[in-house]
Amino acid sequence: MDSLADQAGDAGAARGAPHGHAAGQRTPLIDGIEKVTGRARYTADLPFPDALVGRILRSPVAHGTIRGIDTRAARAMPGVRAVVTGEDFAAPYGVIPIAQNEWPLARGRVRYRGEPVAAVAAVDAETAEAALAAIALDIEPLPAYFSAAAARAADAVLLHEKKAGNIEREVDQNFGDVDGGFAAADLVCEQTYHYAEVAHGQIELNAAVASYEPERDRLTTHSVTQVPYYLHLTLAQTLGMDASRIRVIKPFVGGGFGHRVEPLNFEMVTAALARAAGGTVKVECSREDSFLTHRGRPETDIRLKIGMTKAGAITAVDCEIVQRGGAYGGYGLVTILYAGALLHALYTAPAVKYRGYRVYTNTPPCGAMRGHGAVDARHAFESLLDRMAGELGLDPFAVRRANLIAPPYRTINDLQVNSYGLPACLDWVEQASGWKERHGKLPRGRGLGMACSHYVSGSAKPVHWSGEPHAVINLKLDYDGGITVLTGASDIGQGSSTLLAQVVAEVLSLSLARIRVIATDSALTPKDNGSYSSRVSFMVGNAALRAAEALKRTLVEAAARKLEVSPADIEWNGEQCGVAGTDRTLTFQEAVEAALVDTGTLSIKGTWSTPPETQGGKFRGAAVGSTAGFSYAAQVVEVAVDEDTGQVSVERVWVAHDCGFAINPLAVEGQVQGGVWMGMGQALSEETSYHEGLPLRPNMLDYRIPTIVESPPIDVKLVESIDPLGPFGAKEASEGALHGFPPALTNAIADALGLRLTELPASPDRVLEALHAKAREARLGARMEKAKAKAEGV
Amino acid sequence: MAKRLLSITVNGRLREDAVAEHALLVDYLRETAGLTGTKQGCDGGECGACTVLVDGEPRLACITLAVGCEGRRVETIESLTVDGRMGRLQQAFHEKLGTQCGFCTPGMIMAAEALLRRAPRPTEQEIRDALAGNLCRCTGYVKIVESVQAAAEGA
Numbered sequence: 001m002d003s004l005a006d007q008a009g010d011a012g013a014a015r016g017a018p019h020g021h022a023a024g025q026r027t028p029l030i031d032g033i034e035k036v037t038g039r040a041r042y043t044a045d046l047p048f049p050d051a052l053v054g055r056i057l058r059s060p061v062a063h064g065t066i067r068g069i070d071t072r073a074a075r076a077m078p079g080v081r082a083v084v085t086g087e088d089f090a091a092p093y094g095v096i097p098i099a100q101n102e103w104p105l106a107r108g109r110v111r112y113r114g115e116p117v118a119a120v121a122a123v124d125a126e127t128a129e130a131a132l133a134a135i136a137l138d139i140e141p142l143p144a145y146f147s148a149a150a151a152r153a154a155d156a157v158l159l160h161e162k163k164a165g166n167i168e169r170e171v172d173q174n175f176g177d178v179d180g181g182f183a184a185a186d187l188v189c190e191q192t193y194h195y196a197e198v199a200h201g202q203i204e205l206n207a208a209v210a211s212y213e214p215e216r217d218r219l220t221t222h223s224v225t226q227v228p229y230y231l232h233l234t235l236a237q238t239l240g241m242d243a244s245r246i247r248v249i250k251p252f253v254g255g256g257f258g259h260r261v262e263p264l265n266f267e268m269v270t271a272a273l274a275r276a277a278g279g280t281v282k283v284e285c286s287r288e289d290s291f292l293t294h295r296g297r298p299e300t301d302i303r304l305k306i307g308m309t310k311a312g313a314i315t316a317v318d319c320e321i322v323q324r325g326g327a328y329g330g331y332g333l334v335t336i337l338y339a340g341a342l343l344h345a346l347y348t349a350p351a352v353k354y355r356g357y358r359v360y361t362n363t364p365p366c367g368a369m370r371g372h373g374a375v376d377a378r379h380a381f382e383s384l385l386d387r388m389a390g391e392l393g394l395d396p397f398a399v400r401r402a403n404l405i406a407p408p409y410r411t412i413n414d415l416q417v418n419s420y421g422l423p424a425c426l427d428w429v430e431q432a433s434g435w436k437e438r439h440g441k442l443p444r445g446r447g448l449g450m451a452c453s454h455y456v457s458g459s460a461k462p463v464h465w466s467g468e469p470h471a472v473i474n475l476k477l478d479y480d481g482g483i484t485v486l487t488g489a490s491d492i493g494q495g496s497s498t499l500l501a502q503v504v505a506e507v508l509s510l511s512l513a514r515i516r517v518i519a520t521d522s523a524l525t526p527k528d529n530g531s532y533s534s535r536v537s538f539m540v541g542n543a544a545l546r547a548a549e550a551l552k553r554t555l556v557e558a559a560a561r562k563l564e565v566s567p568a569d570i571e572w573n574g575e576q577c578g579v580a581g582t583d584r585t586l587t588f589q590e591a592v593e594a595a596l597v598d599t600g601t602l603s604i605k606g607t608w609s610t611p612p613e614t615q616g617g618k619f620r621g622a623a624v625g626s627t628a629g630f631s632y633a634a635q636v637v638e639v640a641v642d643e644d645t646g647q648v649s650v651e652r653v654w655v656a657h658d659c660g661f662a663i664n665p666l667a668v669e670g671q672v673q674g675g676v677w678m679g680m681g682q683a684l685s686e687e688t689s690y691h692e693g694l695p696l697r698p699n700m701l702d703y704r705i706p707t708i709v710e711s712p713p714i715d716v717k718l719v720e721s722i723d724p725l726g727p728f729g730a731k732e733a734s735e736g737a738l739h740g741f742p743p744a745l746t747n748a749i750a751d752a753l754g755l756r757l758t759e760l761p762a763s764p765d766r767v768l769e770a771l772h773a774k775a776r777e778a779r780l781g782a783r784m785e786k787a788k789a790k791a792e793g794v
Numbered sequence: 795m796a797k798r799l800l801s802i803t804v805n806g807r808l809r810e811d812a813v814a815e816h817a818l819l820v821d822y823l824r825e826t827a828g829l830t831g832t833k834q835g836c837d838g839g840e841c842g843a844c845t846v847l848v849d850g851e852p853r854l855a856c857i858t859l860a861v862g863c864e865g866r867r868v869e870t871i872e873s874l875t876v877d878g879r880m881g882r883l884q885q886a887f888h889e890k891l892g893t894q895c896g897f898c899t900p901g902m903i904m905a906a907e908a909l910l911r912r913a914p915r916p917t918e919q920e921i922r923d924a925l926a927g928n929l930c931r932c933t934g935y936v937k938i939v940e941s942v943q944a945a946a947e948g949a
Contacts, residue, residue: 202895254898
């Protein structure tokens with residue numbers, strides 16, 4: 001490859017504002033036509049007519065020792081081509097290199113009800129299911145723990161070796177003078193909160209197709225992954241294969257929201273079946289399987305204490321968070337670190353103490369879910385700020401404004417803030433919602449609440465700290481004059497392929513029609529760290545920007561040679577370029593032909609890495625939460641609460657999101673609306689729940705994702721703070737606004753009824769229970785007042 | 795696994811196929827007819843992704859037996875693009891970003907198609923009622939409502 005690499009050394013240089021050719025334009029998705037016509041092929045749609053059908057057997061026991069798995073009868077059945085168990089894998093896996101304790105199929109022990117224990121491949125689904133039924137499991141039950149508290153008990157059996165108290169990770173972070181901060185406060189409030197576990201609920205069911213060529217010992221896997229290279233490495237590790245013999249392809253993916261960031265067991269199982277069968281195996285999972293595979297947001301308990309001055313300035317924060325992590329490591333230690341890192345860092349907070357506990361339990365493993373780690377913490381923080389504003393007689397907006405950051409700024413936990421559009425977000429939602437005229441003044445049962453939030457534009461340190469750039473883009477330009485963008489970034493519906501095409505079109509002043517994006521085939525596209533932590537716009541966008549600039553330089557130089565002038569004399573206008581002030585011009589095609597002389601096909605690379613100052617502090621766990629650019633959001637939610645039924649309905653949402661610069665305003669709006677709405681689902685109705693490890697809501701009826709009927713209008717304002725490091729100033733847009741919804745909702749309920757909910761979701765039963773408890777307290781209080789008055793009167 | 799000869803009109807084309815009596819319409823469409831635009835997103839009747847029209851009425855193909863559609867007209871997402879032109883709803887969902895990941899989109903559009911045939915100028919409430927059985931996890935439905943409105947206005 002005659003790579004003209006534009007290295008990351010200039011990452012600190014701000015890129016000039018776009019001229020609006022393609023960046024900044026409302027652009028329908030470049031792969032949208034396939035989606036609306038039904039032509040888009042998702043994994044389950046791929047034509048593999050000869051594929052065997054794979055099925056997975058799951059543990060009926062929540063915790064137990066595997067004494068034996070008898071597969072003889074299954075293997076003997078006609079039409080069964082492969083049976084695999086945990087013994088068929090070479091190594092365990094886990095997304096975090098230091099916490100790899102999960103096997104694709106359980107080995108030695110099962111740790112949650114529904115954990116995969118064996119799998120078969122057969123000629124059809126009926127045979128595969130009959131074979132599963134013929135497998136005899138001999139599992140000796142062990143004591144099982146379904147809550148963090150039970151798993152932490154002194155006499156609890158350990159789920160994993162060397163994890164005393166079943167604590168996967170304990171965090172103890174102290175910044176500034178916390179005691180002094182509380183001593184200096186005019187008001188100190190403390191509150192506990194409880195959050196139900198929630199799940200991603202992406203509409204596409206999990207599926208994988210794996211083809212194994214025994215003659216070559218080669219494997220090709222198509223899967224629904226958000227991070228193909230994690231899957232690639234994990235397939236190599238768990239199958240004991242050389243990674244160069246594996247190819248991973250991501251077809252259209254029907255949503256992810258974090259469910260598909262980690263490599264998932266069914267992906268390795270499909271590959272193992274294909275290898276054992278010596279052919280192609282397709283595994284299509286059920287909706288129940290999605291809930292068991294899980295990796296959702298953990299059940300969480302928070303105790304939070306904040307000190308505040310009369311003017312609303314935060315003086316100190318003390319927080320303890322416990323997460324019920326489920327049976328395996330997964331992303332767990334990152335989740336518990338995110339909860340602390342992003343608890344307070346959108347405001348100035350001079351002193352912070354954070355204790356976090358990530359606990360192993362006999363429930364399906366939790367993981368990364370949109371807003372990773374920080375959503376429940378945000379609810380607690382914004383709820384307590386709201387309560388304290390009330391106690392101090394301050395407006396909730398005034399309390400936020402008393403704690404705003406002036407960039408550039410280093411937070412107390414060493415996070416770098418280079419751009420900060422939160423003040424403008426606050427101003428817009430305050431105005432748009434009619435806050436000043438309406439907050440505290442609506443009829444009983446109706447209320448307004450507000451909250452702020454922020455999120456990273458990609459983790460500044462990747463999971464595999466290999467020294468490679470954070471993002472690599474290859475551009476291919478050949479005799480046909482078409483530009484192919486080769487990227488490993490997974491478009492999972494968020495529009496990343498469209499955004500990359502826009503960036504390239506913008507730099508080269510070309511139409512999108514000249515640009516194709518090929519996303520994510522390990523044989524063709526450069527490695528990308530994947531679609532998680534909202535990194536793609538910022539990091540891959542920056543790599544695309546640099547690649548396109550390098551390509552433009554190459555074309556300008558070629559045009560200059562052809563026209564026998566200096567490159568500085570060339571005026572570049574995309575479809576035409578030429579010598580400024582003359583009629584000596586070249587068409588784009590002529591410029592391409594000039595550039596191909598002597599070199600042939602152009603392959604141009606662009607890379608990007610986060611500057612060191614954005615990579616966080618030196619303390620243990622400091623990398624988590626660090627980012628090259630924080631997004632900010634503020635929102636106001638209007639609710640109506642029925643006091644007789646406890647039903648909360650959301651009437652309207654006003655949200656302002658600081659996305660730095662909206663490369664595709666249409667897609668950014670869509671991301672902000674979708675994120676806010678997902679926060680609404682968690683806040684109003686969503687919860688997984690278990691009876692002794694048995695999922696009670698493993699379907700889309702009992703797991704209550706809001707329908708279109710209960711979903712409100714969401715008015716979006718995009719605030720453009722032009723981040724100095726973002727591509728054209730852009731930052732993330734997919735997650736930051738989610739966090740603010742749950743606290744804005746419960747703050748609105750407080751405005752409507754004077755009732756402060758400290759537990760989510762705000763389902764009718766919880767709202768009614770809280771109303772009854774409040775009424776009981778009021779009666780008790782009145783009786784005590786009366787008794788006191790009587791006693792004093794005597 | 796008794797099979798039966800099924801006569802059915804799919805997207806205007808008469809087909810005769812041997813299908814298992816217990817085969818679901820969604821599997822018949824995807825596997826036998828090769829029309830993978832119709833999606834399955836749940837374990838049966840939960841999400842609406844498989845919505846197709848049977849004799850013009852929206853039906854969940856994942857809880858409809860294929861043999862139950864003997865002699866009927868089935869329309870899927872693939873039928874809405876005619877002579878290389880996307881249908882009004884397809885155009886609007888594309889331009890207004892009524893689709894993000896796209897997986898619920900075929901079912902959503904077919905449910906909306908049934909609505910627009912019945913009520914060419916639906917109110918917002920009628921749109922919400924007609925799509926109440928179709929879950930989307932990406933959009934928050936805001937741009938879906940706008941897409942259906944745009945399709946109705948453009949008609």
